[in-house]
Amino acid sequence: AEVNxxxxxxxxxxxxxxxxxxxxxxxFGESIDPLAVYLEKDWGITLENDIIFDLSSQQPLNAxxxxxxxxxxxxxxxxKYVVIMPQARxxxxxxxxPEGVTLTPLISTSENSWxxxxxxxxxxxxxxxxxxxxxxxxxxxVAGEKADGGRVVVFxxxxxxxxxxxxxxxxxxxxxxxxxxxxxxxxxxxxxxxxQINRVFLAPGQWQFIFIIILSIxxxxxxxxxxxxxxxxARRKRG
Numbered sequence: 057a058e059v060n061x062x063x064x065x066x067x068x069x070x071x072x073x074x075x076x077x078x079x080x081x082x083x084f085g086e087s088i089d090p091l092a093v094y095l096e097k098d099w100g101i102t103l104e105n106d107i108i109f110d111l112s113s114q115q116p117l118n119a120x121x122x123x124x125x126x127x128x129x130x131x132x133x134x135x136k137y138v139v140i141m142p143q144a145r146x147x148x149x150x151x152x153x154p155e156g157v158t159l160t161p162l163i164s165t166s167e168n169s170w171x172x173x174x175x176x177x178x179x180x181x182x183x184x185x186x187x188x189x190x191x192x193x194x195x196x197x198v199a200g201e202k203a204d205g206g207r208v209v210v211f212x213x214x215x216x217x218x219x220x221x222x223x224x225x226x227x228x229x230x231x232x233x234x235x236x237x238x239x240x241x242x243x244x245x246x247x248x249x250x251x252q253i254n255r256v257f258l259a260p261g262q263w264q265f266i267f268i269i270i271l272s273i274x275x276x277x278x279x280x281x282x283x284x285x286x287x288x289x290a291r292r293k294r295g
Contacts, residue, residue: 059090063098069205071238075214078107078145080175099157099200100150101210106171108144108194108212109182119144119196119213121226122166127199128242129209129233130162137226139163139196144213146171146194156204162197163230169194197230199237209234 066072074091076082095101108119121139124130153159171190172182184191197211211234215221222228236244 059094062091063094066206066208071207071240072209073234073238074208074210075217076103076145076210076212077214078143078212079105080107081143095208095210096150098154099208100153100159101198101200101208102148102150103210103212104146104148104171104173104190106145106173106190107175108141108146108165108169108196109172109184110165110169110192112166112168113140115142118142119165119169119194121163121196123164123193125161125163127160127162127237128245129199129230129237131233131245137229139216139226139230140221140224141196141211141213141216142221143215144196144211146190147196147198147210147212148190149195149198153200156202158201158203160199161195162199162209164193164195167192197234199234207238207240209238 062072074095076089076092079089089103092103095103107117109116110119112122113120119141147161149159149161169192170184171192171194172184173189174185175182196213197209200208200210216227217231222231233245236242
């Protein structure tokens with residue numbers, strides 16, 4: 057019922073930003089995902105039942121964007137602003153796209169990645185299996201637009217937009233841009249380079265070190281003692 061409401065909303069010119077984690081990280085189990093069915097049937101966007109292993113990353117379960125296609129969402133998204141998605145699923149696109157639908161892959165992994173489809177064996181050393189797994193590069197995010205109205209943006213991950221890593225690299229930028237584009241407010245899309253702030257502790261010199269010692273051991277405690285004695289004398293004078 058909820059998906060039917062969303063479908064009706066989008067058919068009337070509305071928009072969706074969808075972020076779905078791999079099935080193994082959800083509570084769907086063997087149940088059908090109605091939203092995934094709708095995206096595949098009406099938009100030609102398939103949320104694959106896999107999890108991305110990216111050997112270009114120091115942590116293989118962190119999928120890193122290596123390629124980006126021209127789109128308002130990805131404009132000015134340089135290599136400096138790569139997107140990192142922990143525990144992501146890949147996204148397939150119908151070829152050709154359904155009639156009246158324009159599909160654009162936004163970001164994708166490098167060739168040194170694959171979509172693992174068998175995640176049941178505990179402690180197993182995962183590797184790419186030809187014919188079973190999806191070979192990289194893999195789509196991490198896609199955008200769809202219908203000629204008669206309606207827009208969707210689909211990511212195979214939601215963690216990248218969580219507070220913990222929202223400000224990392226281009227994660228927050230691509231999420232905000234996706235919302236702006238879905239809301240048909242492209243004029244708000246603006247990825248501006250942020251200067252890196254280097255905070256370095258410089259060890260003090262010899263005289264600076266002596267000054268810090270004197271200040272912390274003698275001066276500050278002395279001021280506390282002086283204040284205490286002054287307060288005691290003032291109270292004594294008042295009787």
